[in-house]
Each structure stands twice: as C-alpha cells, then as structure tokens.
Amino acid sequence: MTNLKVISEYQCFAGKVGFYSHASSTCHGEMRFAVYQPPQASQKPVPVLYFLSGLTCTEENFMVKAGAQRYAAEYGLMLVAPDTSPRNTGIAGEDDDWDFGTGAGFYVDATTEPWKAHYQMYSYIVQELPTLINANFPTQSEKQGIFGHSMGGHGALVCAMRNPHLYKSVSAFAPITAPMRCPWGEKAFSRYLGTNEEAWRSYDASELVKQLGYHSSILIDQGTADKFLTSQLLPDVFAQVCAEVKQPLNLRYQQDYDHSYYFIASFMADHIRHHAIALG
Amino acid sequence: MTNLKVISEYQCFAGKVGFYSHASSTCHGEMRFAVYQPPQASQKPVPVLYFLSGLTCTEENFMVKAGAQRYAAEYGLMLVAPDTSPRNTGIAGEDDDWDFGTGAGFYVDATTEPWKAHYQMYSYIVQELPTLINANFPTQSEKQGIFGHSMGGHGALVCAMRNPHLYKSVSAFAPITAPMRCPWGEKAFSRYLGTNEEAWRSYDASELVKQLGYHSSILIDQGTADKFLTSQLLPDVFAQVCAEVKQPLNLRYQQDYDHSYYFIASFMADHIRHHAIALG
Numbered sequence: 007m008t009n010l011k012v013i014s015e016y017q018c019f020a021g022k023v024g025f026y027s028h029a030s031s032t033c034h035g036e037m038r039f040a041v042y043q044p045p046q047a048s049q050k051p052v053p054v055l056y057f058l059s060g061l062t063c064t065e066e067n068f069m070v071k072a073g074a075q076r077y078a079a080e081y082g083l084m085l086v087a088p089d090t091s092p093r094n095t096g097i098a099g100e101d102d103d104w105d106f107g108t109g110a111g112f113y114v115d116a117t118t119e120p121w122k123a124h125y126q127m128y129s130y131i132v133q134e135l136p137t138l139i140n141a142n143f144p145t146q147s148e149k150q151g152i153f154g155h156s157m158g159g160h161g162a163l164v165c166a167m168r169n170p171h172l173y174k175s176v177s178a179f180a181p182i183t184a185p186m187r188c189p190w191g192e193k194a195f196s197r198y199l200g201t202n203e204e205a206w207r208s209y210d211a212s213e214l215v216k217q218l219g220y221h222s223s224i225l226i227d228q229g230t231a232d233k234f235l236t237s238q239l240l241p242d243v244f245a246q247v248c249a250e251v252k253q254p255l256n257l258r259y260q261q262d263y264d265h266s267y268y269f270i271a272s273f274m275a276d277h278i279r280h281h282a283i284a285l286g
Numbered sequence: 287m288t289n290l291k292v293i294s295e296y297q298c299f300a301g302k303v304g305f306y307s308h309a310s311s312t313c314h315g316e317m318r319f320a321v322y323q324p325p326q327a328s329q330k331p332v333p334v335l336y337f338l339s340g341l342t343c344t345e346e347n348f349m350v351k352a353g354a355q356r357y358a359a360e361y362g363l364m365l366v367a368p369d370t371s372p373r374n375t376g377i378a379g380e381d382d383d384w385d386f387g388t389g390a391g392f393y394v395d396a397t398t399e400p401w402k403a404h405y406q407m408y409s410y411i412v413q414e415l416p417t418l419i420n421a422n423f424p425t426q427s428e429k430q431g432i433f434g435h436s437m438g439g440h441g442a443l444v445c446a447m448r449n450p451h452l453y454k455s456v457s458a459f460a461p462i463t464a465p466m467r468c469p470w471g472e473k474a475f476s477r478y479l480g481t482n483e484e485a486w487r488s489y490d491a492s493e494l495v496k497q498l499g500y501h502s503s504i505l506i507d508q509g510t511a512d513k514f515l516t517s518q519l520l521p522d523v524f525a526q527v528c529a530e531v532k533q534p535l536n537l538r539y540q541q542d543y544d545h546s547y548y549f550i551a552s553f554m555a556d557h558i559r560h561h562a563i564a565l566g
Contacts, residue, residue: 016546017509017541017543017552018548018552019551019552023548070547076353076551229297264296266296268296268298268303268355269297271353271356272298272300
C-alpha cells in the first residue's frame with residue numbers, strides 16, 4: 007500500500023476491518039483511520055461511506071461499537087472512520103480539554119495560532135483522506151456518502167453541504183446542528199477560527215442549509231433522553247431552518263434513547279440503507 | 287430491584303442494556319453483570335441466554351462489542367453477561383497476571399488457599415446469578431441457554447454438560463476445550479484446584495463429554511487464524527472425543543478469522559438462532 011502503514015487487520019463479516027496510519031501532508035503529522043472492506047470489494051470497486059466520530063473518540067470506536075459491518079457487508083459498502091483530530095502535535099495544551107484539542111478537531115481548518123499548523127481536519131476529511139483511500143482501496147471514487155455522530159454529525163453535515171458533488175448522501179446521529187449557538191461550538195470555533203463569527207458560518211449546518219441547502223433528503227436520528235439535546239445539539243434549530251428553506255429533512259426523535267453507541271447501533275441499519283440507496 | 291444496584295441503563299434496539307452490581311454471598315464480595323432486556327420483556331417473561339466472557343474481560347465487553355442485542359431483540363431473548371472473576375478481594379497477587387486471578391476466574395469453584403474464599407465462579411454462574419436474575423427480571427426461569435468465548439466458551443461447555451436440566455442449549459466461540467492439556471488451563475487449575483488432576487476433570491469439556499455428554503447438538507465456531515488455536519484451544523481434541531462418544535457437535539472452522547470480537551460479531555446471528563430454536 008502506498009504511503010500507508012498497516013497497524014492491524016481483522017476478518018469480519020466475510021470482509022476485513024483494518025487500522026492504518028500515514029504521514030498527513032494536510033495535518034503535518036501521523037494520522038490514523040479505520041477501513042471496513044466488505045466482501046464485495048475483493049471482486050470489484052465499491053462505494054465508500056465515511057463516518058465521522060464524536061468528541062474523545064479515535065478511529066476505533068465506530069468499528070468496535072456501532073455494529074455497522076454487518077450492514078456494509080450486506081449492501082457492499084466500504085466504511086472509512088478517521089480519527090477525530092491530529093495527536094501528539096507538540097502544541098502546548100493540546101491534551102488539556104476533552105472538548106477541544108486532541109480528540110476534538112471539530113472538522114474545521116483552524117486559522118489561528120498555534121492550531122493552524124496541524125488542525126486542518128476539514129481539508130483532511132474532504133480532500134487528503136479520500137485521495138489516499140481511493141489510491142489504496144478498491145473504491146468507486148465518484149460514489150461517496152458521509153455520516154457521523156455528535157461532533158462528527160456536525161462534520162458530516164458541513165462536509166456534505168459544502169461539497170454536494172462529492173457526497174451523494176448524508177445522515178447523522180445526534181449531530182451538533184447549530185455549533186455557533188452552543189457551548190461546544192462556541193469554544194471550538196473561537197479558538198480554532200478566531201472571534202470573528204463571520205468565519206464560523208461556513209462550519210455551521212444551520213447556516214449552511216440556509217446558504218446552500220443539499221440536493222437530497224438529510225436523515226437525522228436524535229434520542230429524546232440525550233443529555234446534550236437542548237444544551238448542545240439543538241436539532242429543532244436546524245429543523246426550523248430546513249423548513250424555512252424547504253430542505254428535505256427526515257429528523258426522527260427516538261424515544262428514550264441517549265447519546266451512546268447503544269443508540270447508534272440501534273438505528274445503524276436505517277442509516278446504512280439510506281446511503282446504500284443513494285450510492286446505488 | 288431486590289439486592290441489586292443499578293450502575294447504568296441504556297435504551298438499545300427498543301429494549302434496555304443495564305449494568306448492575308450486587309453483594310454476592312457465593313463470591314463474598316461485590317459482583318457485576320450486564321443484562322439486555324429485549325422489547326418483548328416489557329410484555330411477558332422471556333427465555334434467558336447467559337454469555338461467559340474470556341480472559342481480561344469485564345461484564346462490559348460483550349454488550350459493547352458483540353452486536354448481540356439486535357438478534358436478541360428479534361428473537362425475544364434476555365442476555366446476561368457476568369464479570370469474569372471477583373475483583374478487589376484483597377487476595378495478595380490477585381492482579382499480577384492477566385491469565386490468572388482478576389479477570390480470569392475460569393468458571394471454577396476454587397478449593398485452594400487463598401482463592402477459595404472468593405473465587406467460586408462456577409457456583410456463582412450456575413446458582414446464585416440465575417436466582418438473582420429470575421427474582422429481578424421478567425424471565426422464563428426454566429428456559430436457559432448458555433454460551434461464551436475462549437475461557438468463557440470453556441465455562442459455558444462445563445456449566446451446560448454438568449447441568450443439562452438447567453441449560454437447554456450451549457454454544458461457544460473459540461472455546462478452551464481441553465484445559466487440562468493447555469498452558470492456560472494447567473496454570474489456572476493447578477492454582478485454583480490444587481495439583482491433584484482428578485479434581486480438574488469436572489472442569490474439562492473434553493473429559494465431561496466422555497463422562498456425561500449433552501442432550502443436544504453443541505455449536506462451536508473457531509477461526510483458523512486464531513493465534514491460540516493449536517496452543518490453548520484444541521478443538522480437535524474435543525471433536526475427537528465427541529466423535530468417539532457420538533456427541534452431536536457442529537464445529538465450524540471459519541477461514542481467516544482470529545480470536546477477536548470482530549470474529550464473534552460475525553457469527554453472533556447463528557449462535558443466537560441456535561439458542562432461540564432450543565428455547566422455543
């Protein structure tokens with residue numbers, strides 16, 4: 007494999023889960039990601055579905071906990087799960103907070119010192135990583151979908167709306183839908199992007215849907231027992247803007263579910279099917 | 287709930303994953319376990335399927351990684367996953383080894399000092415835990431099955447063969463099938479049970495199947511890329527004894543699979559179905 011280091015690989019649902027690292031030119035350091043190659047990939051190129059994880063996660067959580075491989079094997083989709091930030095950059099204080107710095111890249115291209123030298127997660131996800139994946143795995147590069155959880159749901163919505171030609175489908179579990187209006191987003195954006203809020207708009211799903219919209223229906227699942235629902239996630243804000251601009255949205259409130267992977271696993275089948283239909 | 291402390295509960299596949307602790311009279315200390323209640327359990331009592339985990343695991347691994355809840359919800363089975371040993375007993379050296387002591391109870395009733403005061407995992411699994419489960423959850427107590435992985439596969443085979451009236455079905459992923467003949471088993475048995483190997487026979491599946499057999503077919507999945515296959519697990523030994531005594535055995539060698547939960551998850555559907563059929 008070109009430029010890729012294999013960390014470990016595991017047979018899974020007749021396909022293969024693998025963990026890899028590479029020297030990222032975008033983030034100026036080693037980055038890690040996980041790939042699930044469905045059994046179909048040994049015969050022919052397959053569509054690719056990117057999953058962006060939430061705060062504190064690594065490239066491992068999704069592959070271990072979400073139970074997505076079974077469905078990816080059924081529909082013949084490759085799954086790619088990147089890490090949530092650069093690590094071990096040497097930036098002072100990078101490990102101090104659980105909701106900023108390491109494990110909390112927020113899928114933005116930082117413009118402030120000292121973060122901008124490494125924290126270029128938006129460009130990494132949209133450009134460098136897909137190029138690397140397409141060069142090293144049997145993909146149909148024109149067939150990409152993206153989804154994610156919490157901070158990663160925010161990332162998926164932002165990546166998809168800003169690049170509708172690159173992503174044929176988008177969905178999210180409990181996404182941060184209006185980061186400019188919640189504490190997690192305000193903290194991350196002010197420190198990665200500076201205090202000029204104009205610069206924040208291009209990373210806020212509720213702003214982007216107004217400016218850009220998306221070419222197809224957005225699927226969102228949200229647990230009603232999620233402790234971050236009204237303080238951080240704010241799906242009602244996003245739903246209201248979608249209604250105003252007539253953006254098709256399938257926002258499903260799931261009774262009694264919380265913010266955990268037990269919630270994600272419970273509705274994974276529906277999300278994979280949503281993407282599989284769009285990816286043909 | 288009687289005598290139970292709720293640690294945490296999560297909605298999952300329209301049912302509930304819960305983690306609980308209680309004061310065990312068998313192990314003389316606090317023990318933990320996990321339960322998945324399928325959606326059917328809110329309407330009527332359901333059969334119970336016990337899963338025994340492998341070395342180093344806690345009550346969490348199975349619920350997080352095995353992807354069993356989806357199938358348990360489909361068939362209406364309760365899942366119970368106990369911890370793999372007593373913990374924090376104060377016994378000197380209990381945490382020194384990863385394959386003995388904490389996380390490595392081996393599902394035996396220890397007879398040696400200092401272990402016998404706490405390490406009574408066989409009686410805990412067969413007697414105390416089911417009594418507690420039946421008193422606190424909506425179970426059909428006469429409908430029990432048992433399965434497990436590695437050390438827990440050994441435990442499941444032993445519990446089922448010695449108590450065929452209690453367990454209507456048994457299966458295992460990569461079980462230690464002849465512990466008297468492998469380093470893990472020799473280490474554990476000699477220290478928990480003493481050096482008289484006669485006492486080991488009642489905890490060795492390959493001995494028990496000769497002595498007792500089992501009333502129905504045993505399902506075992508074993509990965510061919512499992513690094514413990516020929517040194518510790520020895521399914522060929524078990525298969526040969528089963529053939530000699532005409533014990534029905536469905537031993538499936540799964541090409542390229544290893545010892546991980548990616549292997550377990552891949553064949554979970556077949557195991558849950560095996561038990562669901564037996565449990566009616």
